[in-house]
Amino acid sequence: MSGSPNVGTVYRWELRKLRAQKRTYLGLGAAAAVPVIFVVATSLRGGGPNDVAFGRYIHDTGLAIPLVLLLFGSIWMFPLITALVAGDIVAAEDGNGTLKTILTRSLERGQVFGGKLLAAWTYAVAAIFLNGAVALVAGTIASGFNPLVSLSGTTVSAPRGLLLVALSLLVYLIPIIAIACVGLLLSTITHNSAAAVVGTLIFSLMLQLIGILPGLGATRPYLLSTQFDAWQGLLRQPIDWQPIVRAAWVCTLYAVPATVWAYLAFLRRDVAGG
Numbered sequence: 001m002s003g004s005p006n007v008g009t010v011y012r013w014e015l016r017k018l019r020a021q022k023r024t025y026l027g028l029g030a031a032a033a034v035p036v037i038f039v040v041a042t043s044l045r046g047g048g049p050n051d052v053a054f055g056r057y058i059h060d061t062g063l064a065i066p067l068v069l070l071l072f073g074s075i076w077m078f079p080l081i082t083a084l085v086a087g088d089i090v091a092a093e094d095g096n097g098t099l100k101t102i103l104t105r106s107l108e109r110g111q112v113f114g115g116k117l118l119a120a121w122t123y124a125v126a127a128i129f130l131n132g133a134v135a136l137v138a139g140t141i142a143s144g145f146n147p148l149v150s151l152s153g154t155t156v157s158a159p160r161g162l163l164l165v166a167l168s169l170l171v172y173l174i175p176i177i178a179i180a181c182v183g184l185l186l187s188t189i190t191h192n193s194a195a196a197v198v199g200t201l202i203f204s205l206m207l208q209l210i211g212i213l214p215g216l217g218a219t220r221p222y223l224l225s226t227q228f229d230a231w232q233g234l235l236r237q238p239i240d241w242q243p244i245v246r247a248a249w250v251c252t253l254y255a256v257p258a259t260v261w262a263y264l265a266f267l268r269r270d271v272a273g274g
């Protein structure tokens with residue numbers, strides 16, 4: 001096996017750096033804490049968010065809890081958690097003055113960029129599935145592992161419901177990965193972690209605002225924020241694949257240009273200036 005560094009080498013370096021950073025655990029801690037707080041609050045208070053999909057079933061089955069949190073989390077929580085790392089992963093090197101050291105190693109810039117991109121994606125995936133797993137466990141303890149009523153009104157067995165929840169998390173990752181790409185872009189071009197993190201969150205919130213403004217309803221199917229609802233197609237009988245397919249190509253239209261722009265900006269980075 002060759003000992004020369006490559007994308008995998010950088011990826012492992014980045015994961016080690018993430019494990020040493022407080023903001024990594026801040027985001028993952030929030031992803032794990034929110035479901036517990038939600039379950040405890042709804043259990044003590046009774047009732048639930050009946051005006052949202054699956055909200056009326058949170059006391060009937062724990063399978064409803066992660067689905068409700070997917071709806072609430074798309075507003076700001078998951079974009080912010082994703083931005084905490086994606087917006088910092090390049091800009092932090094500028095702030096610490098270490099980027100020029102990395103770029104002068106026996107590595108191609110494309111390899112460095114690829115490793116950072118994979119690390120940002122990995123963190124986003126970990127946060128989403130940690131949130132889903134904790135929500136499922138906490139919800140099951142509180143409400144049991146019972147059948148789930150689909151959006152079509154049909155009853156889904158608990159094992160099949162569990163599979164649909166897992167698949168919903170996977171579909172949810174499509175827009176989350178696109179958000180991570182935007183965060184990486186801002187991290188690369190702003191050279192400032194705070195600006196990149198806040199900018200990524202503002203970008204996500206602005207798209208949500210555009211979707212609810214009068215006269216702009218026609219843009220809604222093509223907004224990145226709308227794709228956070230694509231997973232709901234899995235919870236219909238039969239499964240509605242249209243929103244999922246649309247999410248795939250719409251999110252690609254956001255993710256690919258952002259990634260290419262970030263890559264080109266990274267290639268042109270002034271090593272001497274950091």
